[in-house]
Amino acid sequence: MRCARPAGSHSAAAGWLTDNRGVRTSYRSPARILLSGLGADEQLGGYSRHAAAFRRGGWPELARELRLDVRRIADRNLGRDDRCIADRGKEVRHPYLDEAVVNYFSQLPACVKTHPSGGRDVGDKLLLRQVACRLGLADAARRAKRAIQFGSRIAKVAPTVS
Amino acid sequence: MVLNVRSRRFNHTYSTTQRVASSYSRFACPERPWRLVEIDVQGSELAAAAPLLDQLLLPCDSVLDHSIGAALWFAAGAQGAVRTADER
Numbered sequence: 001m002r003c004a005r006p007a008g009s010h011s012a013a014a015g016w017l018t019d020n021r022g023v024r025t026s027y028r029s030p031a032r033i034l035l036s037g038l039g040a041d042e043q044l045g046g047y048s049r050h051a052a053a054f055r056r057g058g059w060p061e062l063a064r065e066l067r068l069d070v071r072r073i074a075d076r077n078l079g080r081d082d083r084c085i086a087d088r089g090k091e092v093r094h095p096y097l098d099e100a101v102v103n104y105f106s107q108l109p110a111c112v113k114t115h116p117s118g119g120r121d122v123g124d125k126l127l128l129r130q131v132a133c134r135l136g137l138a139d140a141a142r143r144a145k146r147a148i149q150f151g152s153r154i155a156k157v158a159p160t161v162s
Numbered sequence: 163m164v165l166n167v168r169s170r171r172f173n174h175t176y177s178t179t180q181r182v183a184s185s186y187s188r189f190a191c192p193e194r195p196w197r198l199v200e201i202d203v204q205g206s207e208l209a210a211a212a213p214l215l216d217q218l219l220l221p222c223d224s225v226l227d228h229s230i231g232a233a234l235w236f237a238a239g240a241q242g243a244v245r246t247a248d249e250r
Contacts, residue, residue, distance in 0.1 A: 024245050025245075028241045028242075029199055029240035079222075084231045085237075092234075148230055148233045
Protein backbone atom coordinates (compact mmCIF):
# COMPACT_ATOMS: atom_id res chain seq x y z
CA MET A 1 0.00 0.00 0.00
CA ARG A 2 3.02 2.26 0.00
CA CYS A 3 3.27 4.92 -2.66
CA ALA A 4 6.69 5.66 -4.08
CA ARG A 5 6.05 9.33 -4.60
CA PRO A 6 7.47 11.62 -1.97
CA ALA A 7 5.20 13.80 0.09
CA GLY A 8 5.96 17.22 -1.32
CA SER A 9 3.04 19.15 0.06
CA HIS A 10 0.46 18.79 2.75
CA SER A 11 -2.14 20.67 0.76
CA ALA A 12 -5.37 18.73 0.71
CA ALA A 13 -5.60 19.15 -3.04
CA ALA A 14 -2.14 17.79 -3.68
CA GLY A 15 -3.27 14.26 -4.40
CA TRP A 16 -1.11 11.44 -3.20
CA LEU A 17 0.76 11.77 0.01
CA THR A 18 2.75 9.19 1.83
CA ASP A 19 3.93 8.72 5.33
CA ASN A 20 4.58 5.78 7.55
CA ARG A 21 0.87 5.06 7.78
CA GLY A 22 0.27 4.39 4.11
CA VAL A 23 -1.20 6.28 1.19
CA ARG A 24 -3.26 9.42 1.66
CA THR A 25 -5.59 10.49 -1.08
CA SER A 26 -7.29 13.84 -1.44
CA TYR A 27 -10.97 13.54 -0.69
CA ARG A 28 -14.00 15.77 -0.39
CA SER A 29 -17.06 14.38 1.28
CA PRO A 30 -20.38 14.79 -0.56
CA ALA A 31 -22.31 14.38 2.72
CA ARG A 32 -24.89 17.10 3.34
CA ILE A 33 -25.62 16.41 6.99
CA LEU A 34 -23.28 16.61 9.95
CA LEU A 35 -24.01 15.00 13.29
CA SER A 36 -22.85 16.99 16.29
CA GLY A 37 -22.44 15.76 19.84
CA LEU A 38 -23.45 19.11 21.28
CA GLY A 39 -25.62 18.80 24.35
CA ALA A 40 -24.03 15.78 25.99
CA ASP A 41 -21.73 17.85 28.20
CA GLU A 42 -24.48 20.31 29.10
CA GLN A 43 -27.00 17.66 30.09
CA LEU A 44 -24.75 15.05 31.61
CA GLY A 45 -22.21 17.11 33.49
CA GLY A 46 -19.20 17.13 31.19
CA TYR A 47 -17.73 20.50 32.14
CA SER A 48 -15.40 21.33 34.98
CA ARG A 49 -17.82 24.03 36.13
CA HIS A 50 -20.25 21.24 36.91
CA ALA A 51 -17.76 19.69 39.32
CA ALA A 52 -17.19 23.18 40.75
CA ALA A 53 -20.92 23.61 41.28
CA PHE A 54 -21.02 20.29 43.10
CA ARG A 55 -18.19 21.33 45.39
CA ARG A 56 -19.99 24.60 46.03
CA GLY A 57 -23.42 23.30 46.85
CA GLY A 58 -23.73 19.56 46.36
CA TRP A 59 -26.31 17.86 44.16
CA PRO A 60 -28.89 20.69 44.23
CA GLU A 61 -26.33 23.20 42.97
CA LEU A 62 -25.11 20.80 40.29
CA ALA A 63 -28.68 20.15 39.14
CA ARG A 64 -29.26 23.90 38.94
CA GLU A 65 -26.11 24.34 36.84
CA LEU A 66 -27.20 21.59 34.44
CA ARG A 67 -30.64 23.17 33.98
CA LEU A 68 -29.01 26.52 33.32
CA ASP A 69 -26.71 25.00 30.70
CA VAL A 70 -29.57 23.38 28.84
CA ARG A 71 -31.59 26.58 28.92
CA ARG A 72 -28.86 28.70 27.39
CA ILE A 73 -27.51 26.25 24.82
CA ALA A 74 -29.43 27.97 22.04
CA ASP A 75 -27.87 31.32 22.89
CA ARG A 76 -24.40 30.03 23.50
CA ASN A 77 -23.92 27.32 20.93
CA LEU A 78 -26.63 26.45 18.45
CA GLY A 79 -26.73 29.63 16.41
CA ARG A 80 -22.98 29.87 16.26
CA ASP A 81 -22.51 26.27 15.15
CA ASP A 82 -25.30 26.48 12.61
CA ARG A 83 -23.92 29.63 11.00
CA CYS A 84 -20.45 28.08 10.58
CA ILE A 85 -21.77 24.83 9.15
CA ALA A 86 -24.56 26.30 7.03
CA ASP A 87 -21.95 28.51 5.34
CA ARG A 88 -20.68 25.26 3.75
CA GLY A 89 -24.13 24.38 2.48
CA LYS A 90 -24.56 21.61 5.06
CA GLU A 91 -26.99 20.93 7.82
CA VAL A 92 -26.06 20.04 11.38
CA ARG A 93 -28.19 17.70 13.47
CA HIS A 94 -27.92 17.13 17.19
CA PRO A 95 -28.92 13.68 18.46
CA TYR A 96 -28.40 14.69 22.09
CA LEU A 97 -30.85 17.54 21.64
CA ASP A 98 -33.62 15.36 20.25
CA GLU A 99 -36.78 16.22 22.15
CA ALA A 100 -37.27 12.74 23.53
CA VAL A 101 -33.64 12.59 24.66
CA VAL A 102 -33.80 15.99 26.34
CA ASN A 103 -37.07 15.13 28.05
CA TYR A 104 -35.64 11.86 29.31
CA PHE A 105 -32.42 13.39 30.63
CA SER A 106 -34.30 16.21 32.29
CA GLN A 107 -36.32 13.74 34.35
CA LEU A 108 -33.29 11.93 35.71
CA PRO A 109 -31.66 13.02 38.95
CA ALA A 110 -28.21 14.53 38.51
CA CYS A 111 -26.58 11.69 40.45
CA VAL A 112 -27.58 9.25 37.68
CA LYS A 113 -26.10 11.43 34.96
CA THR A 114 -22.73 12.35 36.36
CA HIS A 115 -20.35 11.70 39.21
CA PRO A 116 -18.68 15.07 39.74
CA SER A 117 -15.86 13.88 41.96
CA GLY A 118 -15.06 10.89 39.80
CA GLY A 119 -12.51 12.54 37.53
CA ARG A 120 -12.44 13.43 33.86
CA ASP A 121 -12.12 9.90 32.55
CA VAL A 122 -14.67 8.27 34.85
CA GLY A 123 -17.19 10.59 36.44
CA ASP A 124 -18.23 13.12 33.83
CA LYS A 125 -21.10 12.00 31.64
CA LEU A 126 -21.27 8.86 33.74
CA LEU A 127 -24.50 7.76 32.10
CA LEU A 128 -22.96 7.75 28.63
CA ARG A 129 -19.96 5.82 29.93
CA GLN A 130 -22.27 3.18 31.29
CA VAL A 131 -24.07 2.95 27.96
CA ALA A 132 -20.74 2.61 26.17
CA CYS A 133 -19.71 -0.11 28.57
CA ARG A 134 -22.92 -2.02 27.98
CA LEU A 135 -22.37 -1.78 24.23
CA GLY A 136 -18.96 -3.34 24.62
CA LEU A 137 -16.99 -0.12 24.07
CA ALA A 138 -14.97 -0.48 27.24
CA ASP A 139 -12.13 1.81 26.20
CA ALA A 140 -14.53 4.54 25.10
CA ALA A 141 -16.15 4.32 28.50
CA ARG A 142 -12.89 5.26 30.17
CA ARG A 143 -11.67 7.91 27.77
CA ALA A 144 -11.30 11.54 28.81
CA LYS A 145 -13.02 13.84 26.34
CA ARG A 146 -11.15 16.21 24.12
CA ALA A 147 -12.92 19.46 23.47
CA ILE A 148 -13.27 20.19 19.77
CA GLN A 149 -11.11 23.29 19.84
CA PHE A 150 -8.29 21.50 21.63
CA GLY A 151 -8.67 18.18 19.89
CA SER A 152 -8.21 20.00 16.61
CA ARG A 153 -5.35 22.17 17.98
CA ILE A 154 -6.95 24.99 16.06
CA ALA A 155 -6.77 27.19 19.13
CA LYS A 156 -3.00 26.95 18.88
CA VAL A 157 -2.78 27.60 15.17
CA ALA A 158 -4.30 31.01 15.59
CA PRO A 159 -2.98 32.57 18.76
CA THR A 160 -3.83 36.04 17.48
CA VAL A 161 -7.47 35.34 16.67
CA SER A 162 -9.57 36.83 19.39
CA MET B 163 -17.81 9.21 7.74
CA VAL B 164 -15.85 10.73 10.58
CA LEU B 165 -14.37 14.16 10.05
CA ASN B 166 -11.28 15.07 11.97
CA VAL B 167 -9.83 18.56 11.88
CA ARG B 168 -6.39 19.37 13.15
CA SER B 169 -3.62 21.84 12.56
CA ARG B 170 -0.50 20.83 10.72
CA ARG B 171 1.65 23.41 12.34
CA PHE B 172 2.78 21.26 15.17
CA ASN B 173 3.22 18.17 13.07
CA HIS B 174 1.55 15.88 15.53
CA THR B 175 1.67 12.22 15.10
CA TYR B 176 -1.84 11.00 14.57
CA SER B 177 -3.39 10.43 17.90
CA THR B 178 -5.27 7.29 18.65
CA THR B 179 -8.40 9.37 19.15
CA GLN B 180 -9.33 9.53 15.52
CA ARG B 181 -8.55 5.88 14.90
CA VAL B 182 -10.70 5.00 17.85
CA ALA B 183 -13.55 7.24 16.67
CA SER B 184 -13.44 5.52 13.33
CA SER B 185 -13.56 2.06 14.85
CA TYR B 186 -16.55 3.06 17.01
CA SER B 187 -18.40 4.17 13.93
CA ARG B 188 -17.79 0.80 12.34
CA PHE B 189 -19.02 -0.85 15.49
CA ALA B 190 -22.23 1.16 15.45
CA CYS B 191 -22.96 0.58 11.78
CA PRO B 192 -20.68 -2.15 10.45
CA GLU B 193 -22.39 -2.61 7.10
CA ARG B 194 -21.69 0.98 6.17
CA PRO B 195 -18.44 1.98 4.49
CA TRP B 196 -16.84 4.51 6.84
CA ARG B 197 -14.18 6.97 5.87
CA LEU B 198 -12.05 8.91 8.25
CA VAL B 199 -11.36 12.23 6.54
CA GLU B 200 -8.25 13.90 7.88
CA ILE B 201 -8.55 17.67 7.51
CA ASP B 202 -5.23 19.38 8.06
CA VAL B 203 -5.56 23.12 8.44
CA GLN B 204 -2.61 25.38 7.70
CA GLY B 205 -2.12 28.61 9.58
CA SER B 206 -2.42 30.49 6.28
CA GLU B 207 -5.78 28.84 5.53
CA LEU B 208 -7.04 29.84 8.92
CA ALA B 209 -5.86 33.41 8.43
CA ALA B 210 -7.60 33.55 5.05
CA ALA B 211 -10.87 32.35 6.59
CA ALA B 212 -10.71 34.65 9.59
CA PRO B 213 -12.65 37.63 8.16
CA LEU B 214 -15.48 35.37 7.02
CA LEU B 215 -15.51 33.54 10.33
CA ASP B 216 -15.67 36.85 12.18
CA GLN B 217 -18.89 37.63 10.32
CA LEU B 218 -20.37 34.17 10.73
CA LEU B 219 -19.69 34.07 14.44
CA LEU B 220 -21.23 37.36 15.44
CA PRO B 221 -22.60 38.02 18.01
CA CYS B 222 -20.41 35.25 19.47
CA ASP B 223 -16.96 36.74 19.84
CA SER B 224 -14.94 34.96 22.51
CA VAL B 225 -11.67 33.13 21.85
CA LEU B 226 -13.55 29.92 22.50
CA ASP B 227 -16.20 30.84 19.93
CA HIS B 228 -13.54 31.48 17.31
CA SER B 229 -11.75 28.23 18.03
CA ILE B 230 -14.89 26.12 17.89
CA GLY B 231 -16.31 28.00 14.92
CA ALA B 232 -13.13 27.51 12.91
CA ALA B 233 -12.99 23.80 13.70
CA LEU B 234 -16.61 23.34 12.64
CA TRP B 235 -16.21 25.45 9.50
CA PHE B 236 -13.24 23.42 8.29
CA ALA B 237 -14.96 20.17 9.25
CA ALA B 238 -18.06 21.16 7.29
CA GLY B 239 -15.85 22.01 4.33
CA ALA B 240 -15.15 18.28 4.34
CA GLN B 241 -12.04 18.65 2.19
CA GLY B 242 -9.21 16.47 3.37
CA ALA B 243 -7.52 13.16 2.85
CA VAL B 244 -8.37 9.54 3.35
CA ARG B 245 -5.94 6.68 3.72
CA THR B 246 -6.52 3.73 1.50
CA ALA B 247 -5.93 1.44 4.43
CA ASP B 248 -8.99 2.97 6.08
CA GLU B 249 -11.34 2.16 3.24
CA ARG B 250 -13.46 -0.92 3.21
